[in-house]
Amino acid sequence: MNDTIAAIATAPGTASISIVRLSGPRAVELARKIAPGASLRPREAELSALFDAEGELIDQGILLHFAAPRSFTGEEIVEFQCHGGVIVAQSILEALVVHGARLAEPGEFSRRAFLNGKIDLSEAEAIAKLIEAKSVDAARILARQVWGELGRYVERVREALLRAMAHAEVMIDYAEEVPEDLISGLNSQLEEIRSELERVVESSERRRGLIEGFRVAIVGKPNVGKSSLLNALLSYDRAIVSEIAGTTRDTIEEQVRIGCHLIRIIDTAGIRETGDSIEKIGVERSLRSVEEADIVIALFDRSRPWEEEDEEILKLMERFGDKEWIVALNKSDLPERLERSELEEFRPLSISAKGDFSPLLKRLEELLDSYALDEELMLGSQRQVEAVREAARAIEAALGPLQFGELELFSFHLQEAVRAMGRITHPYENEEILDRMFGEFCLGK
Known part of the structure; x- marks a missing residue:
């Protein structure tokens, strides 16, 4: 996270424009080494000559500076828009590396955005899937997830499960004062959540081809x-x-x-x-x-x-x-x-x-x-499907203990459901998930 990373953010090959992305604490410093005449005022497009490490002119391009924390990664970002093709962008990238930048790993920009709290994991996965979308409908669904639709759904389910756990704690501490209809009400609420989660899983698996x-x-x-x-x-x-x-x-x-x-x-x-x-x-x-x-x-x-x-x-x-x-x-x-x-x-x-x-x-x-046309929320990856399926199973497992008044066991299963849902957006406890997921991203993203 202390390194300043760089990568070509556009696809290789012949094109009118290529973009080189630079992110990290030294982004502005390194950008000025190859664009010494640039002022790099935040959020202003600026035309500048670009030079390699030996001072030879590479190209004339547009620079954009996004100051931290108001950037995609939450760090200092400078983007270079140069003429397309392989040579010019590669020359800019090589010059940045010579001056001290490190080549970014696949998905490292998105990973930094996640670790800096700019996006949650569901939004990061939606970004990756959006790039690979095979239909207009898929792009629309994933665009909503990029803007946090799935994250908001996960939070709503987690809040409902946490409220049920709070009720259980009340019943444990004040058993004699708990209204008689509270258990039946909790049972109905959890059944509804479980059914909803199962519908989301079924709909997502049926529509994965989108x-x-x-x-x-x-x-x-x-x-x-x-x-x-x-x-x-x-x-x-x-x-x-x-x-x-x-x-x-x-x-x-x-x-x-x-x-x-x-x-x-x-x-x-x-x-x-x-x-x-x-x-x-x-x-x-x-x-x-x-x-x-x-x-x-x-x-x-x-x-x-x-x-x-x-x-x-x-x-x-x-x-x-x-x-x-x-x-x-x-x-x-x-x-x-x-x-x-x-x-x-x-x-x-x-x-x-x-x-x-x-x-x-x-x-x-x-x-x-x-x-x-299915209005049900769609999960964009198998990892998300498995997390929701696990949460539904944990809720089902909690319903039995609830009916028999085994409230400690009831709370245990609900905690499992909360953890399963949380893994969709913030699986901080498992570094391997992050390595595997971001490692599947393309370079420069």
Whole structure:
């Protein structure tokens, strides 16, 4: 924390502008060494010549000074906006290091902001996830967390749990004077909190694809048109298409944008019983893709009669009934011979992977958009999900002792719930959490 750190804060490569960030107690001093003519008045953009350690001109750039504590890290910060590309920004960074700055570690600026009380850990995680957001809806959700929405929710739950613990202490000390309805009231309040926490966990896990990118698997029997559909969605020939059944023997994954969502589309091997050892491995990977997918497109060939292999896909849909399924009947340009009664409950779509597949795109976009309509608060990381889940379990464990008047045990479990919720925003007791979390940030953030 006593070092002055520096890093390039923009992505490498060709661009119009690059930003070099400098933070720490010597930030202004070191900035003046490479910009000797700069006044560096706080919060004023200033054009200045920039020089390397040998006094050679590097560039002409804009300097911004953010005085402590009114800066992102809470420390003295100077940012250099220079011309883009790799060389200029790297030259400025090297000059700062020569004069005494240290290269920042991944996430070190955000870590200092956290340790200096400028942000809590939920806001720091939201910043990291916002950079990686795979949809407009995810960016909106995470922007609210950057502004403290999750932190305020955690504080509200903690306050409610602390009030319940205070009531328990009153009941222990003044048992004869406690109103009879107090225990039932506490039970109702805690049940409500527990249910709310469980809803938040369920909603967050269901919508995690908004942040990480939804995984969409295409499944069906061999030669049903899965690879043709993948190629159509990508608008280029990514997968080999052949009349020979079983051409695709492994999963193929590519990213594609549907509406405002970036999804991972997975073409799988045709699912059927086979004695071919290589094809069998492909079928096993297909089943694994279904298990890991958020949405599954079940593709059927409407130009062929219902077969035993179609029945296997139907059984797969029943086996993974908790998944979001879209049923599409391919080859709508050919005469229909498929008996679709088994599929009517899934509202099957008629499409042509080599022609009009817009009904599938529309259904998929509507489904992806529906995840963003959920009004429940969203947890942005698995660490947060586990903390809330642990708090819900601790509250459930406290309800039994409450009913039997075991108030010390009741308070113990509530303390566990309070600690679990606190880890979302301020896990000071575990340095490893901070190392792991901030270590996943990009350089310069």
